[in-house]
Amino acid sequence: MSIDMSLVDWSRAQFALTAIYHFLFVPLTLGLSFIVAIMETIYVTTGDEKWKEVTLFWMKLFGINFAIGLATGIIMEFEFGTNWANYSWFVGDIFGAPLAIEGIMAFFLESTFFAVMFFGWNRVSKKFHLLSTWLVAIGSNLSALWILVANGWMQHPVGMRFNPETVRSEMENFWDVIFNPNAVNKFLHTISAGYITSAIFVVAISSYFLLKNKKMQDFAKRSILVAASFGLITSAYNILTGDSSAYTIVHDQPVKLAAMEGLYKGKKGADIVAFGILNPKKEVGDNKEEFLIAISIPKALSILGYHKLDAYIPGLEDFVFGNPKYGIESAASKIEKGKKAVAALKAYKEAKKANDMPKAKAALEEFRKYEKYMGYGYLEDPKEIVPNVPIVFYSFHMMVALGIWFFVLMLVMLYKAMTGTLAKSKTWLKLAFYSLPLGFLANELGWIVAEVGRQPWAVQDLLPVKIATTHISTTSVMITFFMFAFIFTLLLIAEVRIMATQIKLKAQGGHNV
Amino acid sequence: MKVKAFFNMYIEGFRNMGKLGKKLWAIIIIKFIVLFVVIKMLFFPDILHERFHSDKERADYVLQNLTGGKK
Numbered sequence: 001m002s003i004d005m006s007l008v009d010w011s012r013a014q015f016a017l018t019a020i021y022h023f024l025f026v027p028l029t030l031g032l033s034f035i036v037a038i039m040e041t042i043y044v045t046t047g048d049e050k051w052k053e054v055t056l057f058w059m060k061l062f063g064i065n066f067a068i069g070l071a072t073g074i075i076m077e078f079e080f081g082t083n084w085a086n087y088s089w090f091v092g093d094i095f096g097a098p099l100a101i102e103g104i105m106a107f108f109l110e111s112t113f114f115a116v117m118f119f120g121w122n123r124v125s126k127k128f129h130l131l132s133t134w135l136v137a138i139g140s141n142l143s144a145l146w147i148l149v150a151n152g153w154m155q156h157p158v159g160m161r162f163n164p165e166t167v168r169s170e171m172e173n174f175w176d177v178i179f180n181p182n183a184v185n186k187f188l189h190t191i192s193a194g195y196i197t198s199a200i201f202v203v204a205i206s207s208y209f210l211l212k213n214k215k216m217q218d219f220a221k222r223s224i225l226v227a228a229s230f231g232l233i234t235s236a237y238n239i240l241t242g243d244s245s246a247y248t249i250v251h252d253q254p255v256k257l258a259a260m261e262g263l264y265k266g267k268k269g270a271d272i273v274a275f276g277i278l279n280p281k282k283e284v285g286d287n288k289e290e291f292l293i294a295i296s297i298p299k300a301l302s303i304l305g306y307h308k309l310d311a312y313i314p315g316l317e318d319f320v321f322g323n324p325k326y327g328i329e330s331a332a333s334k335i336e337k338g339k340k341a342v343a344a345l346k347a348y349k350e351a352k353k354a355n356d357m358p359k360a361k362a363a364l365e366e367f368r369k370y371e372k373y374m375g376y377g378y379l380e381d382p383k384e385i386v387p388n389v390p391i392v393f394y395s396f397h398m399m400v401a402l403g404i405w406f407f408v409l410m411l412v413m414l415y416k417a418m419t420g421t422l423a424k425s426k427t428w429l430k431l432a433f434y435s436l437p438l439g440f441l442a443n444e445l446g447w448i449v450a451e452v453g454r455q456p457w458a459v460q461d462l463l464p465v466k467i468a469t470t471h472i473s474t475t476s477v478m479i480t481f482f483m484f485a486f487i488f489t490l491l492l493i494a495e496v497r498i499m500a501t502q503i504k505l506k507a508q509g510g511h512n513v
Numbered sequence: 514m515k516v517k518a519f520f521n522m523y524i525e526g527f528r529n530m531g532k533l534g535k536k537l538w539a540i541i542i543i544k545f546i547v548l549f550v551v552i553k554m555l556f557f558p559d560i561l562h563e564r565f566h567s568d569k570e571r572a573d574y575v576l577q578n579l580t581g582g583k584k
Contacts, residue, residue: 060533063537064533064537067537067538067540067541068537068540070541070544071544071545071548074548075548075552078552078553078557079557081557081558081559081560081561081562082556082557082558082559082560085559085560085561085575086575086578086579088561089561089571089572089575090575090579115522115523115526116522118526118534119522119523119525119526119527120522120526123518123522123525124522164576165572166568166572167572167575167576167579168572342579342580343580345576345579345580346580346581349576349580467578467579470560471578472560476556479556480552480556480557483552483556487547491540491544494540498533498536498537502533
């Protein structure tokens with residue numbers, strides 16, 4: 001099978017670039033919409049005009065982010081049709097329903113109530129305006145639900161059956177797809193990460209106000225009270241959803257889990273590496289040490305994965321070479337079965353073409369027997385099942401460290417806001433301000449863990465990335481890669497400049513415009 | 514809220530829009546033109562719909578890629 005790996009790599013790079021840039025805009029839409037809704041709720045219930053000023057300012061920044069980020073995700077759909085035609089066709093039936101619901105809901109909820117949110121002040125009642133603001137927040141978050149359900153299915157394909165006639169995965173149970181544990185955890189973990197990013201955004205900018213202009217004290221304190229409370233609750237929740245996500249990964253994507261922890265050899269009572277530097281020379285199958293330095297939490301990985309102190313957690317080598325003692329099949333054996341599935345699929349189609357129904361029936365039976373190994377049939381080397389360990393390991397550990405920092409930051413900022421000591425705490429105000437990009441960074445790291453960690457699969461165990469691509473010119477993918485890099489950078493510069501102008505204006509005591 | 518008042522909200526909202534709002538709308542419109550007219554039409558055809566006329570042909574093409582190497 002001839003595959004142009006440079007085409008695969010450029011297609012991957014382009015998709016990664018698009019997704020990374022797109023996800024700079026998404027977290028603020030998810031979280032800031034709720035923060036604004038909470039602020040407006042306080043305004044409506046107290047009637048205090050100062051809360052209206054607070055609401056209007058953050059709503060304006062939400063609007064800027066929404067306008068500039070709007071439709072940046074659509075590019076990924078363009079890429080599906082052009083660069084990933086095999087994948088699009090293969091998953092079409094599964095993705096069709098969630099994405100159609102997403103499109104309709106997003107259009108009606110956001111376009112209708114978004115207008116009321118921005119144009120409706122003094123035109124509709126306070127309560128109707130408030131309802132609209134909440135509906136924009138709920139609508140934006142529900143849009144994310146459908147996308148993440150689709151992504152969760154790729155990580156753990158359930159509720160479907162591959163139809164050799166149509167060459168598509170067809171939905172058998174909608175509810176299995178929706179309530180796929182991987183999708184549910186992914187949704188909750190991703191949106192709560194977006195909420196934290198937004199909380200940090202508000203706390204960081206409010207800290208800037210406090211550092212620049214003492215007259216902004218009341219405005220900043222009100223903003224921090226709401227954002228830090230929201231951020232503290234969602235940080236705690238995010239840690240819980242992170243735990244359930246890890247539990248799901250242990251069972252559904254154990255190779256990813258082993259890469260996240262740099263675990264090459266399986267262990268009973270496996271530790272979690274709290275801090276570690278991987279041995280860069282380490283490879284699967286050699287006897288070199290996994291880490292140059294490692295500080296570990298004893299048995300924590302076994303507890304996390306199986307809620308047992310001495311549970312066996314398989315390492316990368318267990319999956320590559322197999323471990324009969326623990327019933328783990330080797331990748332080589334799976335590859336052999338996968339090749340049988342692919343050959344049976346081919347035989348089925350040829351028999352159908354020749355109208356040889358008995359042969360077609362036998363081929364289909366053979367295919368069904370090995371169907372779950374289908375994706376392995378495209379691999380040549382058992383080690384291909386191992387993702388890039390350093391990228392996954394460091395991304396995961398940085399994300400976790402940042403998650404803990406966000407919890408501490410929100411706790412301290414809330415405490416200081418409540419005790420009235422905020423304005424005097426210059427160090428914490430500076431720390432909060434410089435944490436602004438960290439929320440975005442943590443989101444991207446999370447996606448890197450999720451997506452690089454599941455390599456080589458586009459659809460777990462069924463379709464490798466290298467087979468998912470379309471056979472098109474590498475040059476055209478390269479050209480559009482740089483084109484997107486330019487357009488997205490331009491949009492990001494526009495977002496930062498427009499927001500910075502509004503923030504500076506506000507810091508000088510300016511009013512909402 | 515009456516239908517007329519609802520549409521008036523849009524009309525007056527756009528009419529009384531501040532400098533920032535106009536700038537954002539300009540960005541949205543330019544972005545949509547670049548994305549949907551230039552990029553989508555010139556660089557991102559839907560390969561399977563462009564090359565084939567029926568779902569059967571598309572399925573055969575993908576099956577060929579899945580079983581016998583890429584065309």
